[in-house]
Amino acid sequence: MSERWTIGLIFLAPLALLAALYAFGLSIPVPTFGRSYVVRVDLADPGAKIGLPEVKGPQDVTRPLVVIDAGHGGHDPGAVTSGLHEKKLTLAYAKELEARLLLQGGIRVALTRDDDQFLVLQERAQIARELGADLFISIHADAAEVVGATGATIYTRSDEATDADAAALAERENRADEINGVELADQSDAVTDILIDLSQRKKQEGSREFARLIVREANSEIRLHPSPLRSAAFAVLKAPDMPSVLFELGFITNPAEAERLSSPAAREKFARVMDRAIRVYFARQADL
Numbered sequence: 001m002s003e004r005w006t007i008g009l010i011f012l013a014p015l016a017l018l019a020a021l022y023a024f025g026l027s028i029p030v031p032t033f034g035r036s037y038v039v040r041v042d043l044a045d046p047g048a049k050i051g052l053p054e055v056k057g058p059q060d061v062t063r064p065l066v067v068i069d070a071g072h073g074g075h076d077p078g079a080v081t082s083g084l085h086e087k088k089l090t091l092a093y094a095k096e097l098e099a100r101l102l103l104q105g106g107i108r109v110a111l112t113r114d115d116d117q118f119l120v121l122q123e124r125a126q127i128a129r130e131l132g133a134d135l136f137i138s139i140h141a142d143a144a145e146v147v148g149a150t151g152a153t154i155y156t157r158s159d160e161a162t163d164a165d166a167a168a169l170a171e172r173e174n175r176a177d178e179i180n181g182v183e184l185a186d187q188s189d190a191v192t193d194i195l196i197d198l199s200q201r202k203k204q205e206g207s208r209e210f211a212r213l214i215v216r217e218a219n220s221e222i223r224l225h226p227s228p229l230r231s232a233a234f235a236v237l238k239a240p241d242m243p244s245v246l247f248e249l250g251f252i253t254n255p256a257e258a259e260r261l262s263s264p265a266a267r268e269k270f271a272r273v274m275d276r277a278i279r280v281y282f283a284r285q286a287d288l
């Protein structure tokens, strides 16, 4: 072997050894000593643009737009009782209302979610804002400690809750943004809160008017809670750009109520009543 080859080999040998080790590392699983497994929940980047849902109905942007938000979803089932998950119930009601509004025509409709996906509360309101919604309706079903609790409640947002039950409910619903006690969404700072407050005041009257119309139209068709108009600090209603209500269908911890709410007849009544309330609300706005 020539002297040149010998010197070449001296330089090439370590490189060859490194390449061999690299290939070995790729093909042989390396044990992960001391590492533990974690459960991952995929979330959108904070501040990243969220995917907007399809707007259905007339393609005329001057037509009013209703955004319907089915509460909970994905890893968050909401209230759970004897096999009934709040997230499934709310989605069924949201789809029923969407179908009713589209059938009657003249109104544009979008759902914040139309499958079993998780959205943080701020995203839900943000979807409505970015679409330029004229009305935002979040659908939920309650769980009560009191046996025999019954009836639907229409909530609007206010920092001061009307009563202790309303405050406790808002706290439970706002917990959707927590995993093991860790907040998922950024808390808005004090300045944002003040800005939201000023803008919200104007929209609050619209929210309350719409809530009153729902109660009026529900009449005897929907079983309402004895005090059906209440308010509390719901995070999902922190949408300053449009009147917003949170519709609690009833108490699924009450077995009779859970059964009734699961029936197609109850969904149909809900959609009919809400369709009427929405149309009266928009007709009044047009008259202003």
Ligand SMILES: [Zn+2]
Pocket (backbone or CB within 6 Å): 071, 072, 078, 079, 086, 140, 141, 173
């Ligand atoms: Zn809920």
